[in-house]
Amino acid sequence: MKNLILSIFLVVPFLISAQAETYADLYNQVINTDDGVSILYSMELKKDGTFTFRFLRQLSKSQPKENKYAKGTWSIGSNNVLEFKTNTSEMDEKYTLNLNDTKARYISKSSRNLSKGEFPNYLQFYDSSISWVKSMKLVRNGYQ
DSSP: OHHHHHHHHHHHHHHHHHHHHHHOEEEEEEEEOTTSOEEEEEEEEOTTSEEEEEEEEESSTTSOOEEEEEEEEEEEOGGGEEEEEOOGGGOOSSBOOOOTTEEEEEEOOOTTOOOOSOOOOEEEEEEOSSTTTTTOEEEEOOOO
16 A cells, blocks of 8 residues: 555656646747838747746837737646646736736647648637737647
């Protein structure tokens, strides 16, 4: 019985760490339009369970760039849903976005999909208190 309990305490942290390494990476989406609008969404998930998020928008060359940032922690909930938390006491002039209760799914090519085409892995956001974060799709860059 002692060996079983010891095994559980040794294996569970390893599994949690392995899952974090699966998702840790840089994800982004860049939108450039013909009329000069430029939008960047960028999120870095770190192996230690923290994240940083950046939103950059420039509506025209004559207007200043608009930057918004968020930071906090992320975890893997049930059904491999990524959940984001922002510590509101750490919010300041730079980190103004609150991503509390934001949720995303990690989408990757199914093992049943035998096509030879490239399928990028991405985060698909589906729940957030920030309206423009809902339905946001950030593609994995793969800098590991």
